[in-house]
Amino acid sequence: MEKRSIEYQNISALRAPSLRSPNQVMRLERMGSFHPMRLSxxxxxxxxxxxxxxxxxxxxxxxxxxxxxxxxxxxxxxxxxxxxxxxxxxxxxxxxxxxxxxxxxxxxxxxxxxxxxxxxxxxxxxxxxxxxxxxxxxxxxxxxxxxxxxxxxxxxxxxxxxxxxxxxxxxxxxxxxxxxxxxxxxxxxxxxxxxxxxxxxxxxxxxxxxxxxxxxxxxxxxxxxxxxxxxxxxxxxxxxxxxxxxxxxxxxxxxLGMAPFLVNHPTLLNNWIQTREQAIAIIKAKADISADVIDQIKALAYRGAAYISEWRVDDDIQMQRIIQLTAEWQDVIAWLNQPSHWQQSHPISAACTWAEDTLSLETEEMLHSILMEPFGADLDQLCSDMAAVEMPVAANTCSVGDMIALIRRHYDWALAINLNNQNQSEVFWYTSAAKLEPRLGKRYEEDGAEREMPFDIPCQIQSAKTDLEAVDSEMSIPRFMMAFPQHRFILNRVLIMKDAPYGEIRDNLVAETTRPIDMLRCKLSFFGASKFDPKSDLWTRICLFQGAPLIDEMTDHIADDWLFSALS
Amino acid sequence: MPLVSQNELGGLTEKAWRGLAVDTPVAWGLAKDCNVMVQWLASRGYPFEKDLLDTLSQVRAQPQIAYDNPFDSEVLIAPLHGLIMLDSLMADSSRWKGHIYGINFIIAAMGLLKDATNNARQNDGQGIALCQDNDVLAMWSGSEIQISQSACCDGVYELQSVTDDTGDASDEGAANHANNGITSPSLCSLADSKNDAVIVSQTLWQQLLDYAQNSYVPENEMSRHRGAGAGNIDND
Structure with missing residues (x-):
């Protein structure tokens, strides 16, 4: 523990303030565009x-x-x-x-x-x-x-x-x-x-x-x-x-079994995502980049092109994204090969801004993985921040008024959803009695919604806010929970968001448009999975450790250089 | 007797509370509270089985008591409401008296809140005392928890927030809260947690499995085919 605290002190000197906001990052479409990276x-x-x-x-x-x-x-x-x-x-x-x-x-x-x-x-x-x-x-x-x-x-x-x-x-x-x-x-x-x-x-x-x-x-x-x-x-x-x-x-x-994990462990999810965002912010804060590192990034970009060329899937949606990625990656290579881009101040920040303004999410996030890669000396120590000890959150310093403010700050996206629209409650997540397999059901066509997992976050938020606004704003939150125990779950989550703002997926997980595959891919990117090969919205095949060193190859040269491994 | 992991025990307990009554299920947040409390007790070798079985039976017989406000009813189902009750007393610097079921879960609640408030650096010598007839049976003050060697069973108790004005977390400071007018003759420190697997009785385990079963959705052909991905045969 002492060693970790010393590492933390060193990291704070490096940490840059401007992380991308949770509202930008914690959207399923973006989370479902993450790629493996050196923090995986x-x-x-x-x-x-x-x-x-x-x-x-x-x-x-x-x-x-x-x-x-x-x-x-x-x-x-x-x-x-x-x-x-x-x-x-x-x-x-x-x-x-x-x-x-x-x-x-x-x-x-x-x-x-x-x-x-x-x-x-x-x-x-x-x-x-x-x-x-x-x-x-x-x-x-x-x-x-x-x-x-x-x-x-x-x-x-x-x-x-x-x-x-x-x-x-x-x-x-x-x-x-x-x-x-x-x-x-x-x-x-x-x-x-x-x-x-x-x-x-x-x-x-x-x-x-x-x-x-x-x-x-x-x-x-x-x-x-x-x-x-x-x-x-x-x-x-x-x-x-x-x-x-x-x-x-x-x-x-x-x-689907992997998807509930992201909802059930908000502190852990926050630590993963926040660490990734800190890494991106750290490299963006670098005012200039050495010639060696520039060459590494370019080489990785060419390797990435080979990886993309070998990435072929049957799923139409993903294949369209790969086709777009293939085309845009040529733009990425051209950008990285432009000397004037590297001569400006904060060139990596410029690259990220250009990508955000110009490219698809799939390409933008793959570029982030490439750009992080040469900076192990700065970023690898962040890995110790990715674990979490999850414990109950004490609410005794929070009033009803404070809670309403927290909901407005962290769940504005949930408040904006029109729950009168049946499409916003189309599906429900549940555990099947058959070997406890996690499944997704159609609420208005199938039985079982009364046993659903509590993933209807916007509905819970709106319901809690209604009851919160009906009581004295000075009431303590624990006292409120005693009177309204049905809100205990969601209010605990709101309290967690105070210190873990990246802990909540900011999309309605029970809406008709929900693609669980995006949740799976987000988690799998942190595992380091490659060749993401979705078979439907509900499951995917992936590959782990492709390109990783064999057991007798753990040398400096090979052991940590297998991002976007390609055979060609 | 089954040997189970702490995570298994907590997870199944949570599902058991949820499956107790499908039409009036115990709220998710309360079921999760019991999950962490039972793991806390199990990891320290404190008794929990009888408390858990008895309160499960109580709530199964009267599901509404999981929703009754103990401040109104003067009845506290500690495995469900223990954490919120203690948190509430700390928030309001108040006290509560009534009948407590599942008394050992109050100790777990103290332990968990102590860790939570210390983690958030919110605790300045605050805490909770569990008392009966002016005798302190358990005391949480600042970063310390001490409990009496006397056996605790369900009954009428008082819970009160304590504030050590000096911030003194020593034994003496914890034992002499003159401003609260209570005495604490013989308290000893909390047991350390262990990472070991837990031995539970077959009775408890089977009861948890039976109740949890009700939290799962029965399978049918439609759910089997479209509820999850992958084929029934994957020979590619």
Whole structure:
């Protein structure tokens, strides 16, 4: 903690005052345009792995020639060991589903805190493969499962078994041989609460256990395909080319389950977004930029062009955005290559202003990611601000009058919504009794709205304000809540906004026009996901750690230089 | 007996309160308060099961009491209203007397508010005393909480805000609030929190699961097909 406070003091000298406003940033359309960046959690992990020289090996690899069995992948840090325990299973093709309601998977995993004994592995062999249906141990830090990307998995195995490399274009298009369909943490199904590790070096920052799990799944998947190739091809089989291996990440099918997180953790969301905005403000405040950094930015822009050219999806809306991004990115490159632009004062601020005035959100936010990249010395220390200890907010110093003022300041967007329009309450968020899968329902067509999650923020705000305005403005808020307990939830959120202004999505999440995919993409950008591939408004495929260094590549040169990785 | 994580326990408790009565569900904010309070108690090894089971039964039998104002009814369901009540007393520097159900949750409320006010740097020696017949059974003052070794059970209690005018958070300062006219013979400090998993009784766990089930929407073909993404078969 002492180290963090010293870092905070250094940061305050750098912090620039002019962050973009929450009204501008916390709109779903913009949040759904975020890209991975150096502050992303997966980047934080690989930087730490490189800095601390983590050692990763396979103390156990007990898969048969059909690829079934179990393995242990160990990561040793200076302070702890963590072990990913993997179990591989046979499943019929008609059992393979990415949905929460699936009950069988090609592989199941758990991240164990330390090195499991044989007895513990035997216990986990009973519980991990059944995932939610099993009671897990408190030494387990994450619980996850993955399915093969069947086409690519089989293609890669067949090619390597035949003594040749797989098709690079296919690898690039898919990006992974395995995709996870859930990575649970923080106490789910009996695994460890986050508090077990939240004070630990390397685990303080958000989602580091989950990121480590996924990185080790990627490591396992590469070894798995080579094992299968060897079993099939014998001496004829070859190893996967390193550049191709590096371009394999881990896919993920992300559905609605990730969306409620952003609503349920406003302080955490604020810390993520505010840190990102601080980073942008810090680089904009730089009066001049060195020639080296300018060259880095230009090189990244060219890499970005290659990345965009490889980014192809079936979803019409996203493909239109990519087409526009492709065209506008040429303008970005032209702008960055114009010497006079870099000779002016505060050139990065000028670039951001130009982008905001000229470009689409998709392009503008990708440019932000590029511009942040060379400034690790200034920005990486901000990562320690991204965690949050979420606790109840005391309201005893707040009066009804104060609360009304807070609502006007932070929820003017909610007050402006006409709730008489049925379109503004078209959908409802709920938990299905089927494996507790989060779902979205149509309020006026389906049953269940009486059990909805409290995501109708504008409705709650307007209702609370009506009741607040009907009582004495000097009344204390706790006393008001005693009289109106139905407003406790929303008023707590308003109080949180005082110190966490980026904690609320400033759009109506129950409106007909809501696209949950925007919420998913925002969170996934903080994970560091790339190749965003929406399949509908409700779910998407993405890729994590594509381009990330392999376990024996954690050198200065490669370990932290994989933003917008492209194969071409 | 199930071994559960603290997050599981809190989350399921919250859902149980919500699922208690679909037509008059416990308000989200109160259910969330109970989530954090039960985790606070569980992490410190304080008893909570009986309080939780009893108050769940009470509210199930009379859902309206989750909405009744304890300042009017003189009845406090501590797992639901404990946090707001203490916050309210601090706001108004006042006191309340009445019947408290789920008394251990008052301790949790003290602990959580202490952390909240310290975090916000709002606390200047303020706090709350839980008293019975002028005996202090628990005292929160400034950054300290102390509780009596005497067993606390549901009954008539008094809650009052305390202000240590000197800002003295020492044992002596906490024990001698002459301006409040109360005595506190034997108080000891709060237990430290632990990150361990929690053992709960099968009775409680099953009861929470049963009540929580009512907070989920039953599945039908329409919801199965269009309520979420991804296909039922993904072989690409």
């Amino acid at each position: 959690f997966s980047r934080q992990l690989t930087r730490r792995m490189q800095r601390e020289d983590w050692q990763i090996d396979f103390p156990c690899f007990a898969l048969d020639n059909s690829g079934f069995g179990h393995a242990v992948i160990r990561a040793k840090t200076p302070h702890h060991s963590y072990s990913l325990v993997a179990f591989c299973h046979h499943i019929d093709d008609d059992m393979r589903s990415d949905r929460v309601i699936a009950e069988a998977w090609d592989a199941t995993f758990t991240l164990f805190d330390g090195e499991p004994s044989l007895q513990q592995i035997r216990m986990m062999e009973q519980t991990v493969p059944v995932q939610e249906a099993g009671r897990q141990m408190s030494e387990q830090l994450s619980l996850s499962r993955a399915n093969k990307s069947v086409r690519l998995f089989n293609h890669v195995v067949d090619a390597l078994a035949d003594g040749r490399q797989p098709d690079a274009e296919m690898i690039n298009r898919v990006g992974y041989v395995m995709r996870t369909t859930a990575v649970y943490g923080n106490g789910k199904f009996g695994i460890a609460d986050r508090s077990r590790i939240s004070g630990r070096d390397g685990m303080m920052e958000p989602f580091q256990a989950e990121m480590l799990s996924v990185y080790l799944i990627r490591t396992f998947s590469l070894k798995w395909i080579e094992h299968m190739a060897k079993a099939k091809g014998g001496d004829k089989a070859v190893a996967l080319d390193r550049s191709l291996a590096r371009h394999m990440g881990v896919g993920n099918s992300t559905g």
